[in-house]
Amino acid sequence: AQKITQTQPGMFVQEKEAVTLDCTYDTSDQSYGLFWYKQPSSGEMIFLIYQGSYDEQNATEGRYSLNFQKARKSANLVISASQLGDSAMYFCAMSHNRDDKIIFGKGTRLHILP
Amino acid sequence: EPEVTQTPSHQVTQMGQEVILRCVPISNHLYFYWYRQILGQKVEFLVSFYNNEISEKSEIFDDQFSVERPDGSNFTLKIRSTKLEDSAMYFCASSERVQVSGNTIYFGEGSWLTVV
Numbered sequence: 127a128q129k130i131t132q133t134q135p136g137m138f139v140q141e142k143e144a145v146t147l148d149c150t151y152d153t154s155d156q157s158y159g160l161f162w163y164k165q166p167s168s169g170e171m172i173f174l175i176y177q178g179s180y181d182e183q184n185a186t187e188g189r190y191s192l193n194f195q196k197a198r199k200s201a202n203l204v205i206s207a208s209q210l211g212d213s214a215m216y217f218c219a220m221s222h223n224r225d226d227k228i229i230f231g232k233g234t235r236l237h238i239l240p
Numbered sequence: 241e242p243e244v245t246q247t248p249s250h251q252v253t254q255m256g257q258e259v260i261l262r263c264v265p266i267s268n269h270l271y272f273y274w275y276r277q278i279l280g281q282k283v284e285f286l287v288s289f290y291n292n293e294i295s296e297k298s299e300i301f302d303d304q305f306s307v308e309r310p311d312g313s314n315f316t317l318k319i320r321s322t323k324l325e326d327s328a329m330y331f332c333a334s335s336e337r338v339q340v341s342g343n344t345i346y347f348g349e350g351s352w353l354t355v356v
Contacts, residue, residue: 163347169329171283171347217283227273227296228345230283 128153130218130231138237139208146193147203147234149218155179158222160201162192165215165233174216177201205236213238242266244348246332252354253322261317261351263332272315273333273345274307276300283331289315322355329353 129152139145151160162174177185177192185192193202205212218231245264253259265272274286287297289307304326306318315334319326332348 168349169352170349171331173345173347219283227285227288229285232282 128155128220128222128229130220130229132218132231132234134234135232136235136237138239140239141210142207144204144206145208145212145236147205147216147218147236149201149203149231151199151201151218151220153199153220153222155222158220160192160194161219161221161228162190162201162203163217163219163230164212165217167214171217175203208238210238210240212236242346244332244334244346246330246348246351248351249349250352250354252356255324255355256321259319259322259326259353261319261330261332261353263315263317263334263348264313265315265332265334266336266346269334269336269346271295271335271337272307272309273335274317275331275333275347277329277331277350278325279328286317286330319353322353324355327353327355 131150133148158179160177164172164174175185175187175190175192177194184194189206191204193204213236215233215235217233219228221228247262272289275283276286277283285298287301287307288295304320308316329350329352331350333345335345
């Protein structure tokens with residue numbers, strides 16, 4: 127069965143520091159995708175970054191990078207130079223190429239301190 | 241930038257009442273989804289819909305729930321007789337293709353449902 131685990135319910139980080147949000151996953155499939163979404167207090171789901179299981183390079187999107195360690199089944203999100211606007215809930219998620227749904231982890235609430 | 245739109249943004253309803261949540265997916269998308277997020281909890285898959293029928297549903301999606309694409313534009317989620325535990329944010333999403341990768345699944349801004 128597919129499973130996403132985010133072990134950090136909450137984090138406090140000083141502005142301008144880098145932050146790593148942890149995500150591990152469990153799947154028996156070889157072909158899958160990993161996502162990170164940001165959910166601010168307004169509630170919408172904002173796509174941040176995607177990593178395919180066959181992608182050899184770690185995904186990067188601006189200040190976001192995904193530290194993909196396939197053997198460890200981890201897909202940590204790294205935010206460089208954090209900003210106050212990064213304060214939000216962050217969800218790690220996974221899809222399989224054999225079906226059409228995404229499953230989500232429980233999320234990590236990130237607080238950026240001025 | 242294409243977007244998925246949802247209405248209403250917030251609805252308060254009496255327990256036992258029927259509720260219809262509406263979604264307008266992106267026009268050339270073929271795969272549609274509903275997800276639910278109870279306050280403070282994770283986002284949960286409810287149902288996926290393709291070619292005018294349900295392609296997959298979760299155990300949450302019981303007989304009280306139904307989905308419909310009545311006019312080729314809207315995609316609706318109906319809850320027949322709401323319960324207190326149906327209070328949640330409901331997200332509609334759409335995708336152009338079944339193999340979701342990258343930013344190919346688009347979420348709406350959600351509909352808050354409060355059952356009192």
